[in-house]
Amino acid sequence: MALRNAVMAALLEGEASGYDLAKGFDATVANFWTATPQQLYRELERMEAEGLVTARLVEQRRRPNKRLFSLTEAGREAVGAYTAEPPGRPAVIRDELLVKVQCADAGDVEAVRAAVVERMEWATAKLARYERIRQRLLGGRSEEAYFAEAERIGPYLTLLRGMSFERENLQWGDMVLRRLDQRTKMITQKID
Numbered sequence: 001m002a003l004r005n006a007v008m009a010a011l012l013e014g015e016a017s018g019y020d021l022a023k024g025f026d027a028t029v030a031n032f033w034t035a036t037p038q039q040l041y042r043e044l045e046r047m048e049a050e051g052l053v054t055a056r057l058v059e060q061r062r063r064p065n066k067r068l069f070s071l072t073e074a075g076r077e078a079v080g081a082y083t084a085e086p087p088g089r090p091a092v093i094r095d096e097l098l099v100k101v102q103c104a105d106a107g108d109v110e111a112v113r114a115a116v117v118e119r120m121e122w123a124t125a126k127l128a129r130y131e132r133i134r135q136r137l138l139g140g141r142s143e144e145a146y147f148a149e150a151e152r153i154g155p156y157l158t159l160l161r162g163m164s165f166e167r168e169n170l171q172w173g174d175m176v177l178r179r180l181d182q183r184t185k186m187i188t189q190k191i192d
Contacts, residue, residue, distance in 0.1 A: 003043045004052070006033040008071060008079050011053065012152065015070040018044055032158055044069055052078055101176060105183075113180055116173050123169040130163045 006029045010021055021044070022037035035043075047053045052075035055067040071079070097115055104112040137156050138146050147153055 003033075003035055003039060004047055005079075005082050006035065007040065007043055007047065008052070008075055008082070009154075011069065011071045011075070012079070013155070015068045017058075017066045017068050019066065021069070029158070032162060047075070051075075104180065109180055109184060113177060116176050116180075120170055120173040123166040123173070127163060127166040127170070130159055130166065134159055134163070 006025075007021065010016070010025060010029050013024075016024065018037070018041045022035075022040050025033075025035060025040070044053060044055075048055055048069070051072055053069045054072050055069050057065055058068055059065050097119055100107070100112050100115055134156070137150075137159070141149065146156060150156065
């Protein structure tokens, strides 16, 4: 998937500056796509040149002027065309932590254990942030009411996937820690 598709998905929420997109990427599409602010600005420039977005200048008094981007009709058509395409292959996991866990038997088990704990802390923090976003999207409604009343449900559905991913990270991390501890005890008992 190209960054432009994620940018167009974020712009479906409405007009935004490059800064707002970069800041808000965490709250809209970051549970399935990440990008640096520089990447976003470059992509917005390309998209504007291709007529997928338009920008308007907003003059500000005490801060630099800003450009607000929005999807053009061609951009909305590109979103429609993109969603009609069959999805590519499922994502492939490329995770250095998994390589470290793979090597745990021959390496520093405590360092691997610490890395798993750190990943779990990261997942816990992301899950808490996603829960705050979920509550904001629901706005006091039940999920059923949200699905019946919300103008757009896609952001909520992708947020649920991000939450599921982080919960799985926590479950996997817990299992890895238990198994590493069991293995360490077994080895220690054999040595004694």
